[in-house]
Amino acid sequence: VDAAPTIDSAWAWFVGFVPPGWQPTLGIIAAVAILAWLLMNALKLVFELVRAWQDIRRKKQIESLPPQNPFPTKLPPPRVGIWNAEPKDPIRPKQVGDGGIPVITIANMKGGVGKTTLTANLAAYLDKQGKRVLLLDFDYQGSLSQTALAAANISKMGSAVDDLISGKKPIAAILEASQTLMPALPNSRILTCYYEFADAETYEMVRWLTGEAQDDLRFRLGRLLQEKVVSQQFDVVLIDAPPRFSTGTINALCASTHILIPTVLDQMSAEAVIYFSRDVAAMRSKLFPGLRLIGVVPTMVHQASEFTPRERGVVNHINQSLVAYWGQTKAVLEKAFIPRKNAIGDISGIGIGYIDAGLAKNTRLVREVFDRVGRVIYDQVK
Numbered sequence: 001v002d003a004a005p006t007i008d009s010a011w012a013w014f015v016g017f018v019p020p021g022w023q024p025t026l027g028i029i030a031a032v033a034i035l036a037w038l039l040m041n042a043l044k045l046v047f048e049l050v051r052a053w054q055d056i057r058r059k060k061q062i063e064s065l066p067p068q069n070p071f072p073t074k075l076p077p078p079r080v081g082i083w084n085a086e087p088k089d090p091i092r093p094k095q096v097g098d099g100g101i102p103v104i105t106i107a108n109m110k111g112g113v114g115k116t117t118l119t120a121n122l123a124a125y126l127d128k129q130g131k132r133v134l135l136l137d138f139d140y141q142g143s144l145s146q147t148a149l150a151a152a153n154i155s156k157m158g159s160a161v162d163d164l165i166s167g168k169k170p171i172a173a174i175l176e177a178s179q180t181l182m183p184a185l186p187n188s189r190i191l192t193c194y195y196e197f198a199d200a201e202t203y204e205m206v207r208w209l210t211g212e213a214q215d216d217l218r219f220r221l222g223r224l225l226q227e228k229v230v231s232q233q234f235d236v237v238l239i240d241a242p243p244r245f246s247t248g249t250i251n252a253l254c255a256s257t258h259i260l261i262p263t264v265l266d267q268m269s270a271e272a273v274i275y276f277s278r279d280v281a282a283m284r285s286k287l288f289p290g291l292r293l294i295g296v297v298p299t300m301v302h303q304a305s306e307f308t309p310r311e312r313g314v315v316n317h318i319n320q321s322l323v324a325y326w327g328q329t330k331a332v333l334e335k336a337f338i339p340r341k342n343a344i345g346d347i348s349g350i351g352i353g354y355i356d357a358g359l360a361k362n363t364r365l366v367r368e369v370f371d372r373v374g375r376v377i378y379d380q381v382k
């Protein structure tokens with residue numbers, strides 16, 4: 001009767017093929033090969049551990065370095081200001097509590113510091129609080145539009161914000177072209193932006209600079225947002241600005257009650273915040289005297305619970321430097337810091353982390369962060 005093969009019988013069967021004279025040599029070769037394989041894997045593991053340890057040490061070293069090129073706290077005034085001409089008929093946004101709703105611009109001269117990520121997740125937080133949010137994307141790269149539409153499973157994309165600065169259409173018609181963000185953000189709508197906006201902005205700017213435009217380009221958005229239908233349909237407007245003083249950005253500033261400045265806490269990004277604040281301050285008295293800084297929002301910070309010594313140094317430097325431009329001694333919203341997390345970053349362009357960051361535990365993490373950030377920010381607005 002055939003017994004079921006065991007390892008021993010299989011081995012004996014296999015060895016049966018090898019001539020007896022070769023068996024010791026083959027055995028030695030097999031043993032050496034197995035040993036070499038084990039040794040290689042052990043070495044690989046050791047190398048990986050050493051590298052990981054070195055990475056941690058290097059990161060710690062970099063973090064503990066003092067600021068490299070200390071830069072002046074007070075900058076010389078800006079040299080040219082094409083947007084700075086005296087306005088004849090300025091529009092001042094109604095303040096909150098005075099019949100106005102909060103209009104918050106999220107802006108900074110530096111790119112890639114988390115402006116769009118903050119805007120999208122803040123919108124999701126406010127929407128969840130039952131606030132009806134109107135999102136305006138003024139960056140022709142369309143990241144906010146893409147992110148918000150993707151969260152709501154909508155693929156249609158185009159530039160709807162062109163009409164906000166062309167001064168030709170009434171606000172009711174423009175709002176009709178806004179997109180709902182059902183079911184992700186059931187209370188919110190967005191006016192999207194895409195590459196055709198780049199041309200539209202330049203065209204309007206040139207017409208205004210050459211005196212061809214009849215009205216003041218800078219206040220077109222402000223005029224539209226003052227209309228009653230806006231405060232009837234929405235509780236808050238969030239505007240995602242591009243990293244430059246474009247036609248859209250100037251319109252956003254002139255139409256806003258509040259501004260948020262997100263920044264990474266490194267030396268170069270801090271410099272951008274200071275330059276940006278200087279240039280905004282230079283325009284403020286003429287163009288938007290009522291604009292209030294909610295604060296500078298630290299983004300992509302290294303630790304989940306506190307600043308590293310280096311980040312702390314940058315916070316102090318921003319706080320000191322911004323007194324001259326904003327008048328407040330603690331411009332940095334320390335409590336609204338946003339940690340650097342893959343759960344927050346990986347989703348950008350394909351959805352809003354606050355709504356769905358893939359894994360349930362990632363979504364929970366993003367919500368925890370932006371519930372805190374949203375609360376700190378919105379407390380300053382009410």
Ligand SMILES: Nc1ncnc2c1ncn2[C@@H]1O[C@H](COP(=O)(O)OP(=O)(O)OP(=O)(O)O)[C@@H](O)[C@H]1O
Pocket residue numbers: 110111112113114115116117118139143242243299300301338339340341342344345346347348
């Ligand atoms: N807290 C975070 N943790 C990890 N990654 C993040 C975080 N916030 C943003 N990112 C990532 O950093 C990149 C830049 O973010 P975001 O697009 O929000 O910046 P931005 O300031 O709007 O950029 P731009 O100036 O180009 O409009 C994105 O890839 C985003 O996913």
Ligand SMILES: [Mg+2]
Pocket residue numbers: 115116117139143144240241
């Ligand atoms: Mg952006």
